[in-house]
Amino acid sequence: MKSKNIFIKSTLILILGGIITKILGFVIRIIYTRIVGAEVLGLYSLVMPTYSLLITIATLALPTTISKLIAEDNKNHLRVISTSTILIMAINFLVVIVMLFSARFIANNLLHESRCYLLIIAMTLTFPIISISSIIKGYFYGKQNMIPNVVSNIIEQLVRGVLIYLFVPKIMARSEILAASSLFIFSFIEEVVSIFVNLCFIPKKIKITKQALIPNKYTLKNILDISIPTVSSRIIGNIGYFFEPIILKNLLLFSGYSNEYILVEYGAYNAYTMAILTVPSFFITAISSALIPEVSKHYLDRNNESMLKRLKEALIFALFIGITYSVLLMFFGKFILTSLYNTTLGLNYIKVLAPIFPLFYIEAILMSFLQAINKANITMRITILGVIVKLIVLAGTSIIHIGMYSLIASEIANIFLVVFLNIYYVYKYSKKITNY
Numbered sequence: 001m002k003s004k005n006i007f008i009k010s011t012l013i014l015i016l017g018g019i020i021t022k023i024l025g026f027v028i029r030i031i032y033t034r035i036v037g038a039e040v041l042g043l044y045s046l047v048m049p050t051y052s053l054l055i056t057i058a059t060l061a062l063p064t065t066i067s068k069l070i071a072e073d074n075k076n077h078l079r080v081i082s083t084s085t086i087l088i089m090a091i092n093f094l095v096v097i098v099m100l101f102s103a104r105f106i107a108n109n110l111l112h113e114s115r116c117y118l119l120i121i122a123m124t125l126t127f128p129i130i131s132i133s134s135i136i137k138g139y140f141y142g143k144q145n146m147i148p149n150v151v152s153n154i155i156e157q158l159v160r161g162v163l164i165y166l167f168v169p170k171i172m173a174r175s176e177i178l179a180a181s182s183l184f185i186f187s188f189i190e191e192v193v194s195i196f197v198n199l200c201f202i203p204k205k206i207k208i209t210k211q212a213l214i215p216n217k218y219t220l221k222n223i224l225d226i227s228i229p230t231v232s233s234r235i236i237g238n239i240g241y242f243f244e245p246i247i248l249k250n251l252l253l254f255s256g257y258s259n260e261y262i263l264v265e266y267g268a269y270n271a272y273t274m275a276i277l278t279v280p281s282f283f284i285t286a287i288s289s290a291l292i293p294e295v296s297k298h299y300l301d302r303n304n305e306s307m308l309k310r311l312k313e314a315l316i317f318a319l320f321i322g323i324t325y326s327v328l329l330m331f332f333g334k335f336i337l338t339s340l341y342n343t344t345l346g347l348n349y350i351k352v353l354a355p356i357f358p359l360f361y362i363e364a365i366l367m368s369f370l371q372a373i374n375k376a377n378i379t380m381r382i383t384i385l386g387v388i389v390k391l392i393v394l395a396g397t398s399i400i401h402i403g404m405y406s407l408i409a410s411e412i413a414n415i416f417l418v419v420f421l422n423i424y425y426v427y428k429y430s431k432k433i434t435n436y
Contacts, residue, residue: 017150018282024157042267053238061231063138070142148201229376240387251398272346295372322358366422
């Protein structure tokens, strides 16, 4: 009963915080998009796949890893944190050095947009501070104390909103490139604020000893055993996302589409279509974040009944949210889009994808469950297959002159394949656990 109360309490706190953060994020996004326009959004969208790939490498999936390790062994949490910090700083150093030398090549030769160079440099400098912040967040997730992360996320959004409102109009008047880059600069400031906020919630009675802070090989092995399969899965997904605009832009240019069309439509797809479709994602993130430490503890204790019960509760809740929201979009998508962004760009894409997205919402739940029962290697294989299929479909449909719908087709193929493979493996291992 106590475990159930902790799970429900953690989930509700994250959902409440997610609602507030999402509302603030929406307001901020509306302000930003109306200030900068579609072309700047297109530039920002072009570098986001690169950002997603590199931030995944830089953070090494540590929130999930630390959350699981601390939930399973509360006594050695300081050693987990110290070892994680040293590891992540070494990785960040390498990532930053590589990117400083390759940013111009990526902008000019892969993205075919020299204006993206400054954006890539700006985003690279945010990686170390975001990585440190992710370690602290993982600590609180493992403790099943969700309040610090909720408070810090809300304050982050408030800081972002103030910075955008005060500075972006002035920056936009001088340079569109600087306006696009400013979001990454603001991210650095937000993460510094987030770290200070989270540190205020660290218990004062923690006994810090030199021995507890010394990293060791055993702790490093545990971190890598969990993080490498998890981060490999995410890296593979982000590699697909990284190549997405490269394949799309080059093949659409080859097919006769203009650079302006691609920038505007791809910007609309990311800034409007996906922003609207993924509104419920904060519910799913909240459930997934609360599910991992909960299932990890039950799996370690071999409490199979409670573990599978949590999974069923999470799936039912995610499906209810997903189906309800998709129906809402199918009937009121135009009203929502025009009310929020004062545009109908991306509406046709919403109409096609909305019926499919309830499946997308349960994907994170299924993958979190597999990670919690030490099957992250399975999620990695599923992700690899999903990425390969998505890029093949994207490449094949980009040359048959259907414009941005080639991206829609590849997204649908990826969702169906990845979700149904996750369902298969969750069912398979659930049966094994039940029969154990």
